[in-house]
Amino acid sequence: MKQHTCPFDDPKYIHLKKTTQSNSRCAVYAGSFDPPTNGHLWMILEAQQLFDKLIVAIGVNPDKKTTYSVDERRAMLKAITQDLPNVEVADFENDFLVNNANQIGAKFIVRGIRSSADYEYERAVRHINADLQPSIQTVFLMPPREISEISSTMVKGLIGPQGWKDVIKRYVPHAVYEKILADNVDK
Numbered sequence: 001m002k003q004h005t006c007p008f009d010d011p012k013y014i015h016l017k018k019t020t021q022s023n024s025r026c027a028v029y030a031g032s033f034d035p036p037t038n039g040h041l042w043m044i045l046e047a048q049q050l051f052d053k054l055i056v057a058i059g060v061n062p063d064k065k066t067t068y069s070v071d072e073r074r075a076m077l078k079a080i081t082q083d084l085p086n087v088e089v090a091d092f093e094n095d096f097l098v099n100n101a102n103q104i105g106a107k108f109i110v111r112g113i114r115s116s117a118d119y120e121y122e123r124a125v126r127h128i129n130a131d132l133q134p135s136i137q138t139v140f141l142m143p144p145r146e147i148s149e150i151s152s153t154m155v156k157g158l159i160g161p162q163g164w165k166d167v168i169k170r171y172v173p174h175a176v177y178e179k180i181l182a183d184n185v186d187k
Contacts, residue, residue, distance in 0.1 A: 024052045024053055025050075025051045025052045025053070025107065025108065026051060026052065026053040026054075026055065026104075026105055026106040026107060026108070027047060027050070027051040027053070027054050027055070027106055027107070027108035027109065027110050027139065028054075028055045028057050028097065028100070028101045028104070028106045028108070028109050028110065029043055029044060029047050029054060029055070029056050029057070029109075029110040029111075030056075030057040030058070030059045030092075030097050030100075030109070031057075031058070031059060032058070032059055032061070032064065032066065032073075032152065033056075033058055033073045033076070033077055033152065034066045034067055034068050034073060034152045034156075035067070035068055035073065035076060035152055035155060035156075035172060035176050035179065035180065036073070036076050036077055036080060036152075036172070036173065036176050037147075037150045037151065037152055037155055037171055037172050037173075037176070038147050038150055038170075038171055038172060038173060039112070039114075039143055039147045039148070039150040039151070041080055041173050042143050042144070042147055043110065043112050043141055043143065044056060044080075044081060044084070044087060045084075046141050047110045047139075047141065048084050048086055048087050050110075050139070051086070051108065052086060053086050053087075053088070054084075054086060054087045054088070054110070055087075055088050055089075055090050055104065055106060056077055056081065056087060056088070056089050056090070057089075057090050057091060057092055057097070057100065058070055058073050058074060058077070058089070058090070058091035058092075059091070059092060059093075059097065060091055060092065060093035060094075061093075062093070062094070067156055068179075070091050072179070074089050074091065075179075076175060076176050076179055077089045079173075079175035079176075080173040080175050080176065090104075096129075096132060097109060097129070098128075098129040098132050098133045098136055099132060099133065101133070101136050102133045102135070102136060106136070107135065107136055107137065108136065108137050108138070108139050109129065109136060109137070109138045109139070110138075110139050110141060111125075111126075111138055111139070111140055111141070112140070112141055112142070112143060113140050113141070113142045114142075114143060114148045114149065115148070122138075122140065125138075126138040150171050154171070155168060155171050155172055155180075158171070159180065159184055159187060160184075160187050164187070165181065168180065
């Protein structure tokens with residue numbers, strides 16, 4: 001008769017043992033959030049229910065031109081997450097997300113899948129992350145159809161034409177909408 005052993009005794013599952021013994025399950029949800037959209041907010045709301053602590057991390061890429069500064073994006077994210085006590089907003093620069101997650105003690109990375117193209121990209125990144133930090137798991141969430149096509153780029157592209165204020169209101173949280181209006185009073 002084969003003796004049953006706990007899978008946590010297998011070295012390739014040791015990270016599960018550490019995670020389950022921990023009192024706090026911490027995850028990181030990262031993006032540029034330029035600006036935060038209803039799609040981002042949906043991801044935050046869903047992820048914060050799954051984890052004891054969710055860090056919403058603004059990834060800073062010095063080679064990428066952004067519309068809003070890190071401080072502005074942080075303020076918008078804090079405004080839309082102020083009623084979520086287990087959510088913190090942070091930023092990181094010049095580091096792989098998975099290494100940043102490891103440094104701050106997160107054991108999970110949360111990523112959104114909106115399309116098959118997203119899936120293929122995120123699958124490849126997940127494997128690279130596992131090569132860099134095997135103890136950190138990636139959790140994929142799929143937003144509902146009505147918000148799956150929303151992106152920060154799409155939102156910024158809607159600003160300007162007649163009636164844009166009514167259109168854009170559907171795609172961003174109220175605090176973000178107010179910031180966009182304040183920054184575009186001349187349009």
